[in-house]
Amino acid sequence: PAADKTKFGKFGVDVEDGFKPYYIVDGNKKKTVSELKSALKKADTLYLATDEDREGEAIAWHLVQTLKPKVPVKRMVFHEITKEAIKASLDNTRDVDDDMVDAQETRRILDRLYGYELSPVLWRKVGPGLSAGRVQSVATRLIVERERERMAFVRAPYWDVTATLEAPDADGNNVAFESRMVSLGGRRLAGSKDFGADGKLTAAGAKDQVVQLDEAQASAIAQALEFATFTVASMETKPYRRRPVPPFTTSTLQQTAGNRLGMSSRQTMRAAQGLYENGYITYMRTDSVTLSQEAIAAAREAVGKHFGENYLSDAPKQYATKTAGAQEAHECIRPAGAKFRDPAEIASKVPADQLKLYTLIWQRTLACQMADATGSTATVRLSASTESNGEAMFQASGTVIEFPGFMKATGEGRRASAESKKGDAAGSVEQAAQSGKSSKADKKSDDNVSLPPMNPGDALAAVAVGADGHETQPPARYTEASLV
Numbered sequence: 001p002a003a004d005k006t007k008f009g010k011f012g013v014d015v016e017d018g019f020k021p022y023y024i025v026d027g028n029k030k031k032t033v034s035e036l037k038s039a040l041k042k043a044d045t046l047y048l049a050t051d052e053d054r055e056g057e058a059i060a061w062h063l064v065q066t067l068k069p070k071v072p073v074k075r076m077v078f079h080e081i082t083k084e085a086i087k088a089s090l091d092n093t094r095d096v097d098d099d100m101v102d103a104q105e106t107r108r109i110l111d112r113l114y115g116y117e118l119s120p121v122l123w124r125k126v127g128p129g130l131s132a133g134r135v136q137s138v139a140t141r142l143i144v145e146r147e148r149e150r151m152a153f154v155r156a157p158y159w160d161v162t163a164t165l166e167a168p169d170a171d172g173n174n175v176a177f178e179s180r181m182v183s184l185g186g187r188r189l190a191g192s193k194d195f196g197a198d199g200k201l202t203a204a205g206a207k208d209q210v211v212q213l214d215e216a217q218a219s220a221i222a223q224a225l226e227f228a229t230f231t232v233a234s235m236e237t238k239p240y241r242r243r244p245v246p247p248f249t250t251s252t253l254q255q256t257a258g259n260r261l262g263m264s265s266r267q268t269m270r271a272a273q274g275l276y277e278n279g280y281i282t283y284m285r286t287d288s289v290t291l292s293q294e295a296i297a298a299a300r301e302a303v304g305k306h307f308g309e310n311y312l313s314d315a316p317k318q319y320a321t322k323t324a325g326a327q328e329a330h331e332c333i334r335p336a337g338a339k340f341r342d343p344a345e346i347a348s349k350v351p352a353d354q355l356k357l358y359t360l361i362w363q364r365t366l367a368c369q370m371a372d373a374t375g376s377t378a379t380v381r382l383s384a385s386t387e388s389n390g391e392a393m394f395q396a397s398g399t400v401i402e403f404p405g406f407m408k409a410t411g412e413g414r415r416a417s418a419e420s421k422k423g424d425a426a427g428s429v430e431q432a433a434q435s436g437k438s439s440k441a442d443k444k445s446d447d448n449v450s451l452p453p454m455n456p457g458d459a460l461a462a463v464a465v466g467a468d469g470h471e472t473q474p475p476a477r478y479t480e481a482s483l484v
Contacts, residue, residue: 080336153474154199159218185390218467247332258481370406
């Protein structure tokens, strides 16, 4: 009506009266509403089984407002489409949660107040069909800020020296491993962390008096060390332990599926929707990592069946959700039911993308109830004389996984990488990409080689010595997975 258009305007919201929204039944939905009202006349109870999230709660509320039922209304919720879950939800009905409805309504109003104003600006300034909102606009800002960082970034070159050495293993067979020079003449070699975004040494790097080698210097040192004797200065071994990560939430599922399966967020959610609707997984929109006691029991039973009781954690594990405002009534994303189906059981029943995603979810859920991966990390430091430049110190380390624990479920190998250490080698490629300081040296973490046993004073010969050049890298552009 004209009066309502004047009052509620283009937003469908009365901004002059407490931001009251205006609701109407869409023309192409009137037939559906009529059919629902007819069906309701034959019923003695109205059960509302929409999703247990803000949108689902709002849909339930709108159904009540539109249908105006004269029979009892019961809200039933379930997180998996299984016989047991539906029976349990029928036995534990509740009222519609008005607080959740208010939360959904508030978000929708904000979306309109924000998006309906900004989107037309995009149409005029950029192109038709674009939209701005509380999510897209913030994400766009993050992308733009990252691109500005990349444009302003100045790459800094730096060089070091690598030496491939040989030492006998326990059986007397020579094993080659790569080491990397970390200091020269008692001063640490410059690495990526010593440079700022302007390409210059940071104040901390300058204070440490790090050695920044160029290509000529590194090549000369490599040549001088070609026939040098490398003496083991120290060999240190430490216990290694790696814990499983929590089960999937929506965002972590999207990230992992993107990184491991190459699936976009849309493809992931479409596949997850199919798995949920067919009763294979729990509800796929959740920010909770909580597992029901039934799910913990099912996961532990599956671990014992597939990997053996010794792969179980000492006690059942429950994970805490750290996200503020997380909907704890939800569970994590996991296989549905009180007994988890093996991926092989559904292989002939679902499309390939759904099978891959289900396998990922199955592996992650089992892994979270498994024992830690354990082993040992060995670090060796070796010295060699360069004559004119003083003592060169090299370092290498390797981690051997002696008990794979949860890694048995996730398919990771028995051995973590044997990583040649620079002075700044600080972790994974992913961490380096986030900091914007990745280098070739940072990426030599996939050698998958363990170190042979060595003792201080052992003399080793080099198989090969060479100069290795690097340059600092700008922060990586967001991928769909990292932006999520």
